[in-house]
Every structure is written in C-alpha cells, then in structure tokens.
Amino acid sequence: MTTRTARIDVHLTPADARAALRADVLLGLTAHLKHLPPKYFYDARGSALFEQITALPEYSPTRTEAALLAEHVDEIAGLTGAGTLIELGSGSSAKTRLLLDALGRAGRLTRYVPLDVSTAALREALDALAARYPALALHGVVGDFTTHLDRLPRDGGAGDRRLLAFLGGTIGNLEPGQRAAFLARVRTALQPGEHLLLGAALVTEPEVLVAAYDDATGVTAEFNRNVLHVLNRELHADLDVAAFAHVAVWDAEREWIEMRLRALRPMAATVRDLGLVVEFAAGEDLRTEISAKFRLDGLAAELTAAGLRPERTWVDPLHRFALTLAAARR
Ligand code: SAH
Ligand code: AVI
Numbered sequence: 001m002t003t004r005t006a007r008i009d010v011h012l013t014p015a016d017a018r019a020a021l022r023a024d025v026l027l028g029l030t031a032h033l034k035h036l037p038p039k040y041f042y043d044a045r046g047s048a049l050f051e052q053i054t055a056l057p058e059y060s061p062t063r064t065e066a067a068l069l070a071e072h073v074d075e076i077a078g079l080t081g082a083g084t085l086i087e088l089g090s091g092s093s094a095k096t097r098l099l100l101d102a103l104g105r106a107g108r109l110t111r112y113v114p115l116d117v118s119t120a121a122l123r124e125a126l127d128a129l130a131a132r133y134p135a136l137a138l139h140g141v142v143g144d145f146t147t148h149l150d151r152l153p154r155d156g157g158a159g160d161r162r163l164l165a166f167l168g169g170t171i172g173n174l175e176p177g178q179r180a181a182f183l184a185r186v187r188t189a190l191q192p193g194e195h196l197l198l199g200a201a202l203v204t205e206p207e208v209l210v211a212a213y214d215d216a217t218g219v220t221a222e223f224n225r226n227v228l229h230v231l232n233r234e235l236h237a238d239l240d241v242a243a244f245a246h247v248a249v250w251d252a253e254r255e256w257i258e259m260r261l262r263a264l265r266p267m268a269a270t271v272r273d274l275g276l277v278v279e280f281a282a283g284e285d286l287r288t289e290i291s292a293k294f295r296l297d298g299l300a301a302e303l304t305a306a307g308l309r310p311e312r313t314w315v316d317p318l319h320r321f322a323l324t325l326a327a328a329r330r
Contacts, residue, residue: 006130024040034280042091042117083110089115104136149182150188225246237270239269255292255295262284263284309327
C-alpha cells in the first residue's frame with residue numbers, strides 16, 4: 001500500500017514563529033497587566049490537551065457545533081456550491097469531516113485547505129484525512145490566521161468556489177479590535193458570493209461557562225499551564241509551572257471568559273533567550289486567553305460591518321452555539 005503525503009505550505013517558518021514568540025513574550029510579560037496570546041498553547045501537547053477538552057462533559061461547544069453540522073451540512077453544501085474548503089485554525093479537522101462528506105455528496109468538492117499555527121496538529125490531521133479521502137487534494141498551510149489570510153489559495157478555476165470555515169468558537173479568542181480586523185481580512189480574501197461558515201459560542205449562564213473552563217478533572221488547567229512549558233522550552237525560561245494556579249473568570253461586562261495563571265507566591269523567573277527577569281507578586285495574574293461569547297444580533301452586526309452578509313444562522317436548542325453562513329458582499 002502506498003501512503004499519500006499531503007502538500008504543506010509553510011507561511012509561518014520556525015524562524016518567524018520564534019520571532020513572534022519573542023516579541024509577544026517581551027511585550028506581554030513586561031506589561032502592567034501581564035498577558036500572552038492564546039496561540040502559544042498549541043504545541044503538540046497543547047493540541048492534544050485541547051482534543052481532551054472537547055470531550056469533557058463540562059465543555060459543550062465542540063459537541064454542540066458537531067450536532068449542528070450533522071443536521072445542516074447538506075443545506076450548507078447546497079447554499080455554498082463550494083469546490084474548495086478552506087479551514088482556519090483547523091486543529092484535528094475532526095468535525096470538518098461532516099462538511100467534507102456533504103460537499104462531496106453535493107458533487108463539487110476537489111480540495112481541502114486546512115490552515116493552522118500548530119504544525120503537529122496539521123500533520124496529524126492531514127495524515128488521517130489522506131487515508132480517508134484518497135481522491136481529495138489536501139493542501140495544508142502552516143500559518144497564522146491573523147496575518148496570513150492574503151496567502152490563501154485562490155479559486156481553482158473553472159467556476160470553483162471557496163468556502164472558508166472558522167469553527168469551534170475560535171473567533172472568541174480574538175480581542176474585539178483584532179476580531180474586526182480579522183473579519184475585514186476574511187472579506188478581502190473572498191470573492192463576492194463566496195462564503196464564510198463561522199462557529200461562535202453564545203452567552204449563556206455564567207456557571208455553565210465557568211465550569212466549561214474549569215473542569216473537574218483539571219484538563220483545562222493543564223492546557224492553561226502548558227503555555228508556561230512552551231516558554232520554558234522555546235525561550236529557556238525557568239517559570240515554576242507548579243507555582244501557578246489555573247483561574248477562569250466570567251467578565252459579565254465584556255461577555256468573555258478570561259483564563260489566567262495566578263502566581264501562588266512571589267517569584268522571579270528568568271527568560272534566558274530574552275535576557276529578561278520577570279517578577280510576579282503573590283496573587284498576580286497572567287492572562288492567557290479570552291474566550292468571548294456572542295449574542296446573535298451582535299454577531300450579525302460584526303459580520304455586516306466587515307462586508308459579510310449573514311444568510312443563515314443555526315442555533316442549538318439550549319442556545320449555546322451558533323453556526324452562521326455569511327456571503328462576501330460586492
Ligand atoms: N477548529 C478546531 C480546533 C479549535 S482549537 C475545532 O473546532 O475543534 C484552535 C485551533 O486554532 C488550534 O488548532 C490552534 O493551533 C489554532 N490557532 C490558534 N491561534 C491561531 C492563529 N493565530 N493562527 C492559526 N491557527 C491558530
Ligand atoms: C479554541 N477555543 C475556541 C477554545 C475556547 O473555548 O475558547 C480554547 C479553550 N480554552 C479553554 N478551553 C478551550
């Protein structure tokens with residue numbers, strides 16, 4: 001048996017990734033309120049921990065979105081007429097199979113283009129897909145969806161239309177200003193009439209949200225602390241991972257969950273590659289992620305402001321997750 005290897009374009013080289021990490025860590029750990037971008041969770045271990053999170057009883061977005069996809073994929077495929085599926089922050093591409101199958105049934109699918117910052121997750125996903133979809137062109141992209149949308153493959157010609165999927169609620173991990181810039185870039189990357197399929201978690205009861213980010217078995221805590229392991233390995237830092245507590249807080253005003261790492265004692269850590277000493281007071285927080293939750297009217301307004309016309313929205317019965325199909329306007 002021959003094994004097919006998928007094409008992978010690297011737009012984020014290891015050198016670029018390292019330069020970005022250095023700049024973000026310098027900025028974030030010297031700020032008055034310390035913070036790090038969430039993209040650094042996702043080395044091989046972080047990506048595997050995220051997959052464990054998706055199966056936790058407390059964490060419903062993945063299950064709920066999968067159920068919405070299972071119910072509506074054929075309608076989505078019909079509305080988009082897509083021959084190329086591009087996915088941003090594709091991770092394991094597990095739910096994507098529902099979309100690939102429906103686009104295949106609709107008869108136009110020729111190409112799948114997953115883009116992720118995590119080379120490990122991308123490779124693993126592509127290997128699994130190559131075995132399952134022998135006739136599909138697989139074209140992986142190692143990239144950052146906040147900076148590399150201008151590098152996405154153009155249409156494949158002969159009337160090929162692209163569907164851009166951004167699933168899982170990852171849009172909520174962008175800050176509001178970044179989100180508006182991101183959606184505007186999505187619009188620019190699409191041709192008029194091509195579609196964005198966006199998955200977004202909705203505002204729901206605070207206790208449900210906090211439990212989803214502070215699960216009983218501590219998997220999310222490990223995922224959160226993983227960013228410290230990444231800094232220790234990549235930048236030769238000596239952060240004492242066990243000396244940080246995992247904290248998840250619902251910010252009712254901004255309607256987002258904040259994940260933080262709280263220093264359990266005063267400490268000084270050295271980030272050798274940056275020649276930096278970082279001091280933490282006891283109880284000081286390092287913000288590692290926001291996960292915004294949306295309201296349907298706000299989401300539609302943000303899409304419209306970016307030049308994307310919401311065509312259909314599907315919501316689960318508990319009103320916890322929304323899938324929106326939006327078309328690029330002329
Ligand atoms: N879409 C999948 C995975 C969500 S986890 C799902 O719905 O289950 C978020 C994914 O986005 C991870 O695979 C992570 O590596 C990727 N990611 C996070 N920030 C990114 C960025 N700035 N650019 C590209 N990928 C990013
Ligand atoms: C990837 N992203 C949508 C997840 C979220 O829910 O914000 C990441 C995550 N963080 C903690 N648990 C899961």
